[in-house]
Amino acid sequence: MKARVSRPVEPAALRVEGLCAAYGSIRALVDVSFELRSGEFAGVLGANGAGKSTLLKAISGLVPPSAGTITLGEVDLLRLAPHEVPGAGIAHVPERRRVFPSLTVADNLALGAYVTPAGVPRSELLDEVYSLFPKLRERTGQLAGSLSGGEQQMLAVGRALMLRPRLLMLDEPSLGLAPVIVEEMFERLAQIHRELDVSILLIEQNATQALEVIERAIVLTTGEVTFRGTRAELMGSDYLERAYLGL
Amino acid sequence: MTSFLQTLASGILVGGLYGLFSSGLTLIFGITRVINFAHGDFVTLGMFGAVMLFTSLGLSPLLGILPVAVMSFLLGAIVYKVVVRRTLAIRGISAVDAQHGQLVLTLAVSILVSNLLLMAFGPSPRAVQGVLPDVYDVFGVYIAQARLVSFVIALAVFLVLYHFLQRTLYGKAIRATVDDRDMAAMVGIDPNKVYAVSFSVGIMLTGVAGCVLATYYPVTPTTGAGFLIIAFVTVVMGGLGNVVGAFVAGLLVGVIQQLTAIYVAVDLQDVGLFLAFVLVLVLRPQGILAGRGAHA
Ligand SMILES: Nc1ncnc2c1ncn2[C@@H]1O[C@H](COP(=O)(O)OP(=O)(O)O)[C@@H](O)[C@H]1O
Ligand SMILES: [Mg+2]
Numbered sequence: 001m002k003a004r005v006s007r008p009v010e011p012a013a014l015r016v017e018g019l020c021a022a023y024g025s026i027r028a029l030v031d032v033s034f035e036l037r038s039g040e041f042a043g044v045l046g047a048n049g050a051g052k053s054t055l056l057k058a059i060s061g062l063v064p065p066s067a068g069t070i071t072l073g074e075v076d077l078l079r080l081a082p083h084e085v086p087g088a089g090i091a092h093v094p095e096r097r098r099v100f101p102s103l104t105v106a107d108n109l110a111l112g113a114y115v116t117p118a119g120v121p122r123s124e125l126l127d128e129v130y131s132l133f134p135k136l137r138e139r140t141g142q143l144a145g146s147l148s149g150g151e152q153q154m155l156a157v158g159r160a161l162m163l164r165p166r167l168l169m170l171d172e173p174s175l176g177l178a179p180v181i182v183e184e185m186f187e188r189l190a191q192i193h194r195e196l197d198v199s200i201l202l203i204e205q206n207a208t209q210a211l212e213v214i215e216r217a218i219v220l221t222t223g224e225v226t227f228r229g230t231r232a233e234l235m236g237s238d239y240l241e242r243a244y245l246g247l
Numbered sequence: 248m249t250s251f252l253q254t255l256a257s258g259i260l261v262g263g264l265y266g267l268f269s270s271g272l273t274l275i276f277g278i279t280r281v282i283n284f285a286h287g288d289f290v291t292l293g294m295f296g297a298v299m300l301f302t303s304l305g306l307s308p309l310l311g312i313l314p315v316a317v318m319s320f321l322l323g324a325i326v327y328k329v330v331v332r333r334t335l336a337i338r339g340i341s342a343v344d345a346q347h348g349q350l351v352l353t354l355a356v357s358i359l360v361s362n363l364l365l366m367a368f369g370p371s372p373r374a375v376q377g378v379l380p381d382v383y384d385v386f387g388v389y390i391a392q393a394r395l396v397s398f399v400i401a402l403a404v405f406l407v408l409y410h411f412l413q414r415t416l417y418g419k420a421i422r423a424t425v426d427d428r429d430m431a432a433m434v435g436i437d438p439n440k441v442y443a444v445s446f447s448v449g450i451m452l453t454g455v456a457g458c459v460l461a462t463y464y465p466v467t468p469t470t471g472a473g474f475l476i477i478a479f480v481t482v483v484m485g486g487l488g489n490v491v492g493a494f495v496a497g498l499l500v501g502v503i504q505q506l507t508a509i510y511v512a513v514d515l516q517d518v519g520l521f522l523a524f525v526l527v528l529v530l531r532p533q534g535i536l537a538g539r540g541a542h543a
Contacts, residue, residue, distance in 0.1 A: 060433055062429055062432070082429070082432040083432040083435055083436055085433070086435035087435055094430065100426040101426055103419060103426065107419050111420060111434050114416070114420060114434050114435045115434070115435030163434070163435075
């Protein structure tokens, strides 16, 4: 894999300030603020319906926020159309993977590099993905829709890495997968964080699993940030229980 | 026997053109979900394009394909931008309401085009005369050069389309957009551009089909109405959105029409077609190639 490239000092890779979003009368995000530093592995934890996916969708431009700002480095993400967000260096692995089912594994990966800068050789990216997920190499010609859930998740992550993103956003990559596969997936995520120059924002309901890999986290409770801190702080508190039990 | 083979050959040769303009319709529907009621009129426009280029510049329809393709593509892009996109861009209305809008608006385009042609050229048929005049005798089956060449061109253009959709990165981006529009945007594909390109390419194929059809088929401003019906039947037979299905069904439709015309009555050729259509709907409602072939 590529050695880390040093970039100019970036205090905050991603900065979200005062973000509010709603679906009609349902308030999904209420005044959410947080920062993700360059190269950091952070988590967004919270119960089902807390607004975690909405937060990622707002960053990707798929849900227009009613207030607040989102910036990546110097780029105002709210000015971008959804299809321009990957060009800013953000790869989004959405909930339930959403591979392109009628396309082959190879074609899914090729489309992952749809807006990757021309200078980055696709073959190198492909080798990177295949060495992380050797299973995918055996399946290149197979339709993505015919893969198992675990393989589809690998493909979804692999497709995101083909962008060579600055920020990788993962929405519940453990959802619906067998425990062994989840274990394997989280090892790969830790490896991606170690070996690639990328900030990671991981969404999880499964907090125990997430706490094995993340460095910092925020906890969302019905759309509001109810906790922010390091992994150690989170493990030493009862915030998670409160967030999940809705107390 | 010879007469049967003769009928079969004529059916297949004209069917290739049906297949080509129907693959344009199914491409548009498969990707944008727009049912284009003006589709037949773009066949007519392609035919008039060929006739005009021939009568004013002496350009053979075979060379006319290029300008007609470019013009049809641009026309498709304009119709998409001015008319179709508006029906897709409205937020908060149901798909059914959007389709009502599309029905009325594409029908309006159809009426506009056929009446403008009527104003400009009048109602009498026009034709390209004396191009590809030979007739080949293949073991007793007579094959007109114009029909043969048109068929070969239709097949070639269709194969280029198929290759574009299956093998090129943009073709893959189009298919990904059909699979999951928002996910396509999340890898950087602009869905609006995909829609515009698909619509324009669909109209381009249709114009080209009209252009080569003009080598042996006279055109009037209302010729397209019949082709619209044929295209609808063909697209449903082939499975909605299935471009390979549409081309194969086009051949089938051509053959059925010819068989009915020869063995039953010329006036009933469309009755045979609808009979086959109903049979397909009853027996294979997903289309003759259900589960196979490339869905756009
Ligand atoms: N498309 C939608 N339309 C209406 N309400 C939605 C939609 N998506 C999510 N919601 C609601 O918004 C809230 C937050 O949802 P979501 O962001 O998906 O939560 P999480 O990912 O944390 O489970 C929930 O109350 C959910 O029901
Ligand atoms: Mg969610």
